């Protein structure tokens with residue numbers, strides 16, 4: 001048992017059994033006598049592992065038959081470019097909903113490729129909320145509509161997804177994939193950097209509907225075409241072998257926990273512990289509107305920046321680490337991904353109550 005609870009926004013906490021099995025595989029993977037860092041990505045042992053990782057993810061998320069699972073590099077940030085390079089055909093418009101820094105980075109990249117319509121934005125309210133359905137102005141016949149399902153920095157989260165009808169809905173789920181049950185068939189493409197909720201940095205999971213994988217213009221560089229990675233089962237070039245192994249272990253751990261539905265319930269309880277304190281306190285102030293609150297990343301402020309500094313160092317002395325807000329917004333942010341145990345949330349809640357009592 002370790003002596004810290006990790007609230008890092010990403011790379012983030014991983015389940016302890018995953019760290020243990022990974023440390024074993026770092027020495028000897030699948031009885032090959034080789035480390036997972038030494039085996040060939042073309043070996044039969046690794047081929048079995050990648051295929052099992054895909055089928056575990058399909059089972060856990062209920063991914064329909066007509067979707068492919070890809071393991072790519074370049075982070076979620078490369079998907080900001082790959083999505084429009086593949087899907088935003090000439091003469092078409094892509095709708096983007098701007099709910100925070102990551103959405104606006106995605107918008108910036110898409111504008112380099114083609115025509116973008118910002119269909120709704122909460123920027124003028126400092127990204128403290130998710131736009132309501134009647135604020136969203138979709139383009140008829142758009143190439144796709146892009147959202148960020150959970151806003152890691154601002155701490156807001158889509159509670160239900162916009163209905164884009166025939167227009168493919170594309171979601172950056174980097175910070176809430178596998179944290180709640182979703183209907184994958186409602187999406188054309190989902191992507192997520194693994195390092196928040198499903199593994200280490202170095203691999204990005206893309207879930208893509210078959211028809212969307214074939215749309216890239218011919219002059220798209222090979223590595224940036226989804227079809228390249230679909231046709232080679234993510235092994236056109238050397239894939240991130242070690243990160244994929246860790247994702248595999250995380251998926252097995254999720255099954256051991258009872259699947260995403262069970263984890264979702266736990267995530268709700270963990271978040272409620274902290275939100276209850278924010279709502280009943282004059283000392284702490286949540287920064288996101290109630291109807292848009294994230295269950296993964298909970299930002300809040302204290303009465304002064306000096307108290308925030310004190311809070312962070314006192315928390316860290318108690319083994320509660322990684323609570324500093326993003327540099328662009330300041331304050332405190334408790335990131336409570338799947339692998340943060342209930343006890344971690346409880347310890348943070350107890351610490352918050354005691355700290356407020358002592359300082360007010």
Ligand SMILES: *Cc1c(COP(=O)(O)O)cnc(C)c1O
Nearest residue numbers: 075076077102152172174175193
């Ligand atoms: C962290 C994060 C990113 C950036 O991910 P990289 O893998 O570092 O490129 C993008 N979107 C969201 C929602 C994130 O939380």
